[in-house]
Amino acid sequence: MAQRQLIRGLILALACQFPAHAAPPTTAIIGTAPQPEWQALPASQRKILAPLADEWSAMEHVRRKQWLASAARYPSMSETEKQRFQARMNDWAKMTPEQRAKVRENYLEINRLPTDEKEVIKKKWSAYKQLPEEKRQGVRENHKSAILLAPPPEPETGTEEATAASVE
Incomplete structure (x- = not known):
């Protein structure tokens, strides 16, 4: 029993030697991991996402990830869905950044x-x-x-x- 009290005392003494508080955590930015460059994409994805080729290098990683997820779903789409996807992607590629921002804003507004x-x-x-x-x-x-x-x-x-x- 005396040994246990001695060990507890040592632990308490050691604990008092070190600061009770740790360094504050650093602010970490949680973001989307870098996505592949256009030439690193498989030929099948480049074919599906062809309307976006010119702007791919300037695209944010999160946007690339979204387009890659859509391209992954593309083979399982019906022909009608594929045509609609291609038409919408072509329309999107023709929009200015301001028009795209407005479309995103409208989408969020309607979802609310x-x-x-x-x-x-x-x-x-x-x-x-x-x-x-x-x-x-x-x-x-x-x-x-x-x-x-x-x-x-x-x-x-x-x-x-x-x-x-x-x-x-």
């Missing part, structure tokens, strides 16, 4: 909406897509697309009863 509001927007978008191209062009030229995609106004309740009561 409640489910019922998302459904309303989907229905309006579907109705817009069913318009003939000439009418869609007219909507875009008249800047009515924002109005078309805006949530519907809240119906006013009680106004009909108030109007009917004032008439009597």
Whole structure:
């Protein structure tokens, strides 16, 4: 028993010799590991991601990783999905950085909406897509697309009863 007390005392003495606090942790930036350069990609990935070839070297690692994940899913896509993927990637490659930022912002904004509001927007978008191209062009030229995609106004309740009561 005396030995145990002696050992505890030594441990306590040693603990008091060293600072009770450790050095504060350094701030570490957790980021995406470097992704391969264009020439290091397999030929199959370069073929899928061809519209992005010119800007690949300037692309952030996180963006490269996202595109590589999409390219990995590409072989299992249906033909319709592959065509849509290629068309959207081509459109993306043609956008300016400002346009891309706006698209990302809109995407995040829509994802924050409640489910019922998302459904309303989907229905309006579907109705817009069913318009003939000439009418869609007219909507875009008249800047009515924002109005078309805006949530519907809240119906006013009680106004009909108030109007009917004032008439009597």
